[in-house]
Structures are given as C-alpha cells and as structure tokens.
Amino acid sequence: MKSGIERTDVGIVGAGFTGLSAAHELREAGIDFVLLEARDRVGGRVESGRNGLGEWIDSGGQFLCEEMPELMGLLQARGKTLVETYVYGEFVTQPWMSAQQADRTYFGSMAIRDRMNMIAPDDPGIAGLTVAAWLERQTDPDEAKAAFRSMIEGLWCQGLEELPLWHLIDNDRRITNEGSELQYFVRETMQSLADDLANDLGDRVRLSTPVETIEHRPEGVRLVTATGSIEARMALVAVPPMTASKLDFAPPLPAGLGRALGAWQSGAVIKALVRYPSAFWRDKGLSGVVMWRDLPGLFACDVSKDSDHAALVVFVGGPLALRWRELGDAALRAEVTTRLEDALGMEAANMLDFSYRDWTDDRWSGGGYSDLIVDATATGAERIILAGAPPVHFAASELSPSFPGYIEGAVAAGGIAARKIIQGFQSAIATSASGS
Numbered sequence: 001m002k003s004g005i006e007r008t009d010v011g012i013v014g015a016g017f018t019g020l021s022a023a024h025e026l027r028e029a030g031i032d033f034v035l036l037e038a039r040d041r042v043g044g045r046v047e048s049g050r051n052g053l054g055e056w057i058d059s060g061g062q063f064l065c066e067e068m069p070e071l072m073g074l075l076q077a078r079g080k081t082l083v084e085t086y087v088y089g090e091f092v093t094q095p096w097m098s099a100q101q102a103d104r105t106y107f108g109s110m111a112i113r114d115r116m117n118m119i120a121p122d123d124p125g126i127a128g129l130t131v132a133a134w135l136e137r138q139t140d141p142d143e144a145k146a147a148f149r150s151m152i153e154g155l156w157c158q159g160l161e162e163l164p165l166w167h168l169i170d171n172d173r174r175i176t177n178e179g180s181e182l183q184y185f186v187r188e189t190m191q192s193l194a195d196d197l198a199n200d201l202g203d204r205v206r207l208s209t210p211v212e213t214i215e216h217r218p219e220g221v222r223l224v225t226a227t228g229s230i231e232a233r234m235a236l237v238a239v240p241p242m243t244a245s246k247l248d249f250a251p252p253l254p255a256g257l258g259r260a261l262g263a264w265q266s267g268a269v270i271k272a273l274v275r276y277p278s279a280f281w282r283d284k285g286l287s288g289v290v291m292w293r294d295l296p297g298l299f300a301c302d303v304s305k306d307s308d309h310a311a312l313v314v315f316v317g318g319p320l321a322l323r324w325r326e327l328g329d330a331a332l333r334a335e336v337t338t339r340l341e342d343a344l345g346m347e348a349a350n351m352l353d354f355s356y357r358d359w360t361d362d363r364w365s366g367g368g369y370s371d372l373i374v375d376a377t378a379t380g381a382e383r384i385i386l387a388g389a390p391p392v393h394f395a396a397s398e399l400s401p402s403f404p405g406y407i408e409g410a411v412a413a414g415g416i417a418a419r420k421i422i423q424g425f426q427s428a429i430a431t432s433a434s435g436s
C-alpha cells in the first residue's frame, strides 16, 4: 500500500472467503472498496501449499457438497473440477468393532445428535448447560456416547466441556446437508478459487497489510496500517469474532459489543495429508474412513485425486490437537502412522509424503475450523455482533445463517454483509436526493 491516506467507500478487513465475497458484491453494485489482508495471500482458513513431492494440496478448508449452493455456484462459474470423495467400502472404527457393531454405534451417536437438535436453543431447561453435562445425563450406551463425543469434537474442534449446549444446537441446526459434507473436493485446490476471486478485484486487494487500529466516528472510519491509512465511509471487519476482539478500536467498541466478540474461542485443528503409492485400503474393501472412539476428534478419509495420487487426510481436532501439537514433527508423524497402521494395516507406514498444518493458535484466524461461543451466558452475542457499531460492521463464516464455520457460510455471510452496506448507501442517497 502507498504510504499516506487513501479514500474509498468501504474498507474491508480480511480477504478470506467472507471478505472476498463481500468485495465482489460491492464491486457489482459499483461501490468502491479497498480489501486489506494481513497475510501475503488471500483465502484465510482456505490455504494451499506444496507437499514434499511438489504437489499442490489444500492445507485448510477443502470439502463441500451439493447442498452448499453458494460455493457450488462459484466453483461451477470458474470451471473448477470437482473430485468425488471415495467412500465405497467399509468404514473403520477404532478400537476395532464388527461392521454391525460399528453401524449400531454410528446410528446410536446420530440418534443422540438428532435428540439434541430437537431441543430449542432457548429452552430454559438447558440454560448454562455444557454439551458434556447434557451428554452425561443421557442414558444411551457408552459406545454411542463415545462416538457422539468423537463426532462433535471432530466436527467442531472444541472440547464438549467448553461448549454451551444451546450454541451447539443453534449451529448444528444451520448445517442442513442430508448427504455427506465431504462429498467433493477441488482438483485445482479450493485456494485456487480464492485466488481467482482476488484476481478479479485487481489492485483493490492489498496483501501483507494488517490493520492495526480502526478509528471510527459517525461520519466514517480510518483503517490504520503500518504503511498508511484508508479512510472510508464504512468498515467491514471480515475476520473471525475472536480475532476481531483483539483488534484495536478507537474509541473502544461499546461494552456490549466488546463482550459479544470476547465470548468466542477458536477451535483447534491439525490437518495432515498423507500420500501413498496406492490406495491400498480400497483393495481391502475399506473406504479409508476411520473414526477413533478412543481418541475423540481424530478422523481420516480418502482424499485421492486419482489413482496416481492416492492420499488420506487425517484431522486432529479439539483437545487432542492441543495435546498433539506439543509432540513435534517426528513424534506427530509417528503417532498418526501408528494409528493408521492399527486401523488400515501395515501398508499405512509406507508413506510417500507426510505433510501437516497446525492451525491451533493461528496468528490471523485464531484456529479452526471456526470460532465457537464458550460463554454460556452470551446468548445474544451473534445478534449484537451482526448489529455492529455503524459505520463499523462485522461478518465471518461463524455469523452465517447457513453453514456457519464452513466455506459456504463465509460466502453467504460476506454477501449478506455487503448487501446490508449497499442498502445503507442507497437509502443515504435517497434521503439526500429528497432533501430530507
């Protein structure tokens, strides 16, 4: 960014899918903006890199399904190739159980989830209750409860002891897919879509430009960076709530809004991608899907692009990620290898490449997959953040009415926030034209 002061209509902070989608919407409406991104790339929690074989891999957000219309639409419009995730064959649970037992356990855990989602989030009977405390009260078999814990800690990367039940229900109800959310991934990488979106925006995107302070007054905002400032009529802070809570606002945000942003905590996840000479698990009639009941939050599935690129992805989520991040490279690899060997056979040790990305405590996104509310009393937090402190507005995948915490949610949230801003501009123009 050039030093000095630059003026625009909207200053957007953060070029993840929320910020990029908002920018596209503003551009179509003919509203000028500058999109400031702290990292040297766009995409945020969607990220790609090369593995040890020089192949591009998605080290952040990757999967999607047909039931995610916004993201499907963008990928189709950009001509991306969807690879169907291989799910044929038996899925393995660890410790080992027979296929029938595994089915029973899976359906048992889904029954707990369905029962949970029948509870209204504002039911006074669950006020202050964590998911762990509620689960304890359920009379289901221990195996089903352990599978439920593993599923939820894997999906949300947060310990059940931390999670208010009302918030999990509120979030889970917005995840509306009937089929697998792991249905597809993008051959060219999901990050390539973020790059395409940014390319359309040209010099309105400024990389390696973290916003340090947001000065705001009713007439407008000033986004202060190390190399200069952007003056704008409005700011859209498109970063996760916990990251937003750490930004410096001058004057400070209203106390209620500050508390609402502070009620969130980022999930913890480590994503490992393992390349093999061949998809040996398929030859054994296995799908490559593994769920560990004894290590909640550990999950693997097939992510082979084709028969020449056999691969598994291993997610380490929640409290387990916080423990395993302390292991160091070699011990983490050994831990994952041993678990895969136990689940899929000795061939699992014959890796061509092992790459991983530790997202716990990520500097610019806080963690992953998403932030969740950990203050059981913060029932109005989302509404308060969405109301913002005009001219400062907030958006993030976490705040989406559909698929919060997912890429789909980010695209939806960015579009909604931008349309609200566009409406604000249009009504200001109408008011000044009418002379009132």
Ligand SMILES: Cc1cc2nc3c(=O)[nH]c(=O)nc-3n(C[C@H](O)[C@H](O)[C@H](O)COP(=O)(O)OP(=O)(O)OC[C@H]3O[C@@H](n4cnc5c(N)ncnc54)[C@H](O)[C@@H]3O)c2cc1C
Pocket (backbone or CB within 6 Å): 013, 014, 015, 016, 017, 018, 019, 036, 037, 038, 039, 042, 043, 044, 045, 046, 059, 060, 061, 062, 063, 064, 209, 210, 211, 212, 238, 239, 240, 243, 247, 269, 270, 271, 359, 364, 365, 367, 368, 369, 370, 395, 396, 397, 398, 404, 405, 406, 407, 408, 410
């Ligand atoms: C390992 C992992 C796997 C995942 N897998 C999936 C998946 O398979 N499918 C799926 O749908 N979702 C997945 N997700 C979740 C998904 O990636 C996120 O929900 C989504 O990308 C969030 O987008 P966002 O724009 O709201 O936030 P972010 O992507 O976090 O974007 C925020 C941006 O703001 C920038 N920023 C922060 N502070 C500042 C500042 N001060 N100044 C300027 N810029 C700043 C950040 O650098 C970042 O680019 C995964 C996430 C992770 C971490």
